């Protein structure tokens with residue numbers, strides 16, 4: 204398998220001047236009908252739009268009525284969409300800018316320089332610079348390279364593999380991770396209240412301060428000569444408890460809502476937050492983990508910074524909490540560890556595919 208483990212970078216392919224993309228990047232023909240021009244899609248004003256939740260009241264209001272109203276908005280969006288733009292989330296704009304500048308700086312390095320940080324998926328070294336390997340019979344690939352690393356808790360980080368250049372990468376990314384961790388606790392407490400649970404409950408169920416892992420994936424989507432044939436990231440739900448996403452203000456993210464693909468608009472200084480499978484399972488489906496994907500385009504490189512907040516792989520059994528299960532609301536998910544959940548998804552994908560995913564594939 205030596206040859207297969209040498210991943211080729213999408214960035215090299217994109218900068219080679221090819222006019223048509225290799226067949227491995229071309230989506231199955233049923234799926235192609237749903238892929239449009241992302242700039243046109245992001246301009247559309249009709250149809251459902253991803254909700255924007257203003258956390259100002261939740262952050263600093265002394266007034267209980269204001270706090271309750273803000274919480275209700277967040278809870279509703281988590282039930283209805285499972286994804287939203289967060290504004291007034293308390294993370295300073297200049298800190299988010301520094302994180303983005305640092306990540307962009309890393310990706311501006313020559314490929315040879317980035318290769319020094321290459322991961323090695325075959326030997327289990329998943330952190331570092333990488334690209335998707337064709338791991339199934341179809342050989343399907345995605346139009347992106349990435350940098351993946353654990354950013355919190357700090358004692359579990361491996362700083363030796365973090366980018367040394369730009370020199371402020373570690374400082375900016377560490378501070379962002381610390382502040383996201385604080386925000387994670389606040390969000391989980393509101394989501395707990397929304398299920399009628401004590402406010403610390405979901406946080407505890409996903410591992411608390413010691414065990415909940417924050418993993419950053421910087422997605423780098425080069426310009427694509429045939430964007431109508433490819434995807435930056437294929438349709439999936441996140442396995443995390445919560446995911447927080449920053450991006451460089453180039454549209455790309457689409458959500459599969461009410462049987463249609465809805466393109467997320469770019470909201471300045473917002474953080475996109477997804478409810479992932481973990482919280483969907485614990486809530487017995489009351490909070491949704493929405494199917495989503497990423498389009499690419501011809502004109503602009505897109506970069507996104509996704510932080511996945513994940514429970515430990517083996518230590519916790521994920522299953523609907525007894526308080527949210529009843530005779531008329533039976534458990535929708537069997538007990539599984541996080542590792543088993545991931546395994547189950549891979550298995551199901553290698554089989555016939557989940558119905559919703561098949562429907563999404565052929566949707567307009």
Ligand code: OGA
Nearest residue numbers: 420422436456497507509
């Ligand atoms: C992901 C993801 C979307 C984006 O990394 O899981 O869905 O906007 N990314 O890059």
Ligand code: NI
Nearest residue numbers: 439440441495
């Ligand atoms: Ni995702």
